[in-house]
Amino acid sequence: MASITEYYAGKSVLITGATGFMGKVLVEKLLWSCPDVKALYILVRPKAGQTMEQRVSHMMKCKLFDRVREANPDFHKKIIPISSELTQPGLSISPEDVEKLSACINIVFHCAATIRFDEPLKHALQLNVIATQELLSLAQRMHHLEAFIHISTAYANCNRKHIDEVIYPPPVEPKKLIESLEWMDDGIVQDITPRLIGDRPNTYTYTKALAEYVVQQEQDKLNIGIIRPSIVGASWQEPFPGWIDNFNGPSGVFIAAGKGILQKNKRIWRKTPKTTLVYNCTSGGINPFHWGEIEHHVISSFKRNPLEQAFRRPNANITSNYLINQYWILVSHKFPALIYDLFLRLCGQKPQMMRIFNRLHKAIGLLEYFSSQDWEWNSDNISMLMSQLTPEDRTMFNFDVRQLNWPEYIENYCIGTKKYVLNEDMSDIPAARQHLRKLRNIRYTFNTLLVVFIWRVFIARSQMARNIWYFVVNLCFKFLSYFRASSTLTN
Ligand SMILES: CCCCCCCCCCCCCCCCCCCCCC(=O)SCCNC(=O)CCNC(=O)[C@H](O)C(C)(C)COP(=O)(O)OP(=O)(O)OC[C@H]1O[C@@H](n2cnc3c(N)ncnc32)[C@H](O)[C@@H]1OP(=O)(O)O
Numbered sequence: 001m002a003s004i005t006e007y008y009a010g011k012s013v014l015i016t017g018a019t020g021f022m023g024k025v026l027v028e029k030l031l032w033s034c035p036d037v038k039a040l041y042i043l044v045r046p047k048a049g050q051t052m053e054q055r056v057s058h059m060m061k062c063k064l065f066d067r068v069r070e071a072n073p074d075f076h077k078k079i080i081p082i083s084s085e086l087t088q089p090g091l092s093i094s095p096e097d098v099e100k101l102s103a104c105i106n107i108v109f110h111c112a113a114t115i116r117f118d119e120p121l122k123h124a125l126q127l128n129v130i131a132t133q134e135l136l137s138l139a140q141r142m143h144h145l146e147a148f149i150h151i152s153t154a155y156a157n158c159n160r161k162h163i164d165e166v167i168y169p170p171p172v173e174p175k176k177l178i179e180s181l182e183w184m185d186d187g188i189v190q191d192i193t194p195r196l197i198g199d200r201p202n203t204y205t206y207t208k209a210l211a212e213y214v215v216q217q218e219q220d221k222l223n224i225g226i227i228r229p230s231i232v233g234a235s236w237q238e239p240f241p242g243w244i245d246n247f248n249g250p251s252g253v254f255i256a257a258g259k260g261i262l263q264k265n266k267r268i269w270r271k272t273p274k275t276t277l278v279y280n281c282t283s284g285g286i287n288p289f290h291w292g293e294i295e296h297h298v299i300s301s302f303k304r305n306p307l308e309q310a311f312r313r314p315n316a317n318i319t320s321n322y323l324i325n326q327y328w329i330l331v332s333h334k335f336p337a338l339i340y341d342l343f344l345r346l347c348g349q350k351p352q353m354m355r356i357f358n359r360l361h362k363a364i365g366l367l368e369y370f371s372s373q374d375w376e377w378n379s380d381n382i383s384m385l386m387s388q389l390t391p392e393d394r395t396m397f398n399f400d401v402r403q404l405n406w407p408e409y410i411e412n413y414c415i416g417t418k419k420y421v422l423n424e425d426m427s428d429i430p431a432a433r434q435h436l437r438k439l440r441n442i443r444y445t446f447n448t449l450l451v452v453f454i455w456r457v458f459i460a461r462s463q464m465a466r467n468i469w470y471f472v473v474n475l476c477f478k479f480l481s482y483f484r485a486s487s488t489l490t491n
């Protein structure tokens with residue numbers, strides 16, 4: 001049996017979403033581990049005032065590509081950008097490019113999607129479902145296509161508690177939905193969205209479920225693989241530990257905790273001809289790690305490697321009690337934020353802290369559905385795939401999460417958010433630690449002043465409060481003398 005590297009030798013691959021988080025990692029891995037791959041065609045759109053060429057050249061300068069660049073400075077020659085806007089008819093690929101792709105592509109990876117949880121339904125449908133249909137039509141014109149790999153999400157069927165590696169019936173026939181939304185204006189669509197998505201939390205998981213069904217419809221004509229990752233964080237080992245470039249998933253929450261602006265509520269608790277193979281890529285069943293443990297490791301990691309200019313010391317208080325949570329939001333978020341914004345105003349600067357907190361609460365609210373419940377994913381296909389790999393492939397393409405050491409991973413993840421998301425320098429850590437010490441001293445001073453204040457206002461003035469106070473102090477002394485006496489007896 002050919003190894004993976006041998007399989008890709010001389011092959012041309014088409015990748016959508018190559019400028020995104022997962023797409024970039026895929027491009028890098030193929031270039032590194034399959035150096036004889038013939039070409040990587042990537043569908044890219046111009047964006048934010050940058051042409052397609054500018055975007056691709058910027059992407060290739062990314063630190064992620066360091067090892068590939070070192071091994072082969074001409075690696076960019078294997079990357080062939082194709083101009084495409086996925087929300088346009090025919091993916092707005094020119095007829096010449098369609099011809100070119102039809103003649104040479106052997107494997108398609110479809111990574112592009114909108115992953116926003118608050119995406120309006122029409123747009124999510126356009127990008128996640130209709131563009132997938134268009135890509136499948138293009139794939140059918142490819143004369144040498146061997147596999148069509150669709151990247152879905154483990155949460156596409158999050159309305160179920162047990163999720164097998166199968167395609168479930170769609171919540172609605174996609175064709176009917178597309179036709180009926182076509183004539184509706186955005187306001188009506190917004191009004192009916194909650195009814196349509198039903199027991200799913202957002203338009204993202206809903207449209208990803210529809211996309212899986214659309215892909216499965218072509219299983220008689222194409223070899224299809226559907227990959228369902230759960231939560232993708234920083235890189236584990238390759239190209240180096242901790243690479244991450246966005247605030248998605250838990251990353252933004254980790255950063256917020258590191259900056260000291262998080263007080264969180266709620267419990268965390270072989271190629272087969274013409275078929276569809278689904279792979280649930282999750283770790284919970286084989287190497288579980290709970291949100292409480294994550295919290296502990298994130299906080300201690302950020303205490304060792306603090307972020308610059310933290311607002312407060314790294315923290316994240318997890319509680320399932322609504323009232324306690326509201327208290328923490330008020331005391332730890334709103335009140336300090338108001339004071340800080342007032343200070344900024346007095347210095348002639350624009351207030352920003354309340355705005356940041358409001359955005360953070362919105363993001364946490366949208367993520368909470370995923371962090372507050374449990375799912376059970378079957379991953380037999382993943383185990384089967386692993387068992388079919390040669391020992392060399394198993395090392396080169398290691399996806400055995402049983403070997404993952406969570407504390408070490410979280411440490412690298414936190415350092416990765418500092419270095420690659422916030423672009424902070426590791427040499428500034430002593431100054432950041434000094435800043436944390438200053439924040440701790442401010443907190444101690446504030447707490448002492450608070451105790452003195454409470455003493456002056458309540459204890460010193462009322463006889464009853466004084467009696468209670470003496471009673472408590474007396475009790476403490478009695479306990480201490482008892483403790484001292486019993487330890488003397490034991491000695
Ligand atoms: C200590 C620890 C604690 C532990 C514990 C504790 C607690 C537990 C709590 C929960 C734990 C996590 C659970 C994770 C579960 C994930 C499940 C995923 C499941 C599915 C996975 C998938 O299958 S797929 C990926 C999922 N899909 C997303 O994960 C997108 C979500 N997201 C959005 O849906 C939009 O993001 C949303 C939010 C609408 C905002 O939308 P929005 O419009 O208000 O804001 P934007 O995001 O557009 O950001 C505007 C600008 O703010 C910048 N920024 C953003 N965050 C920033 C930050 N923290 N600090 C500085 N800057 C930040 C950003 O870089 C932009 O900057 P610029 O404008 O310059 O580009």
Ligand SMILES: NC(=O)C1=CN([C@@H]2O[C@H](COP(=O)(O)OP(=O)(O)OC[C@H]3O[C@@H](n4cnc5c(N)ncnc54)[C@H](OP(=O)(O)O)[C@@H]3O)[C@@H](O)[C@H]2O)C=CC1
Nearest residue numbers: 017018019020021022085086087111112113153229230232
């Ligand atoms: N990240 C995660 O935790 C998880 C992700 N997934 C899945 O993995 C896939 C990739 O996700 P991820 O890399 O994180 O997402 P990103 O948001 O980082 O990347 C999305 C990609 O899609 C492209 N894209 C979006 N809209 C268009 C458009 N209209 N025309 C052309 N290209 C477009 C983006 O291009 P541009 O740069 O031009 O915007 C970008 O390359 C998705 O299918 C997602 O559902 C699944 C589970 C977890």
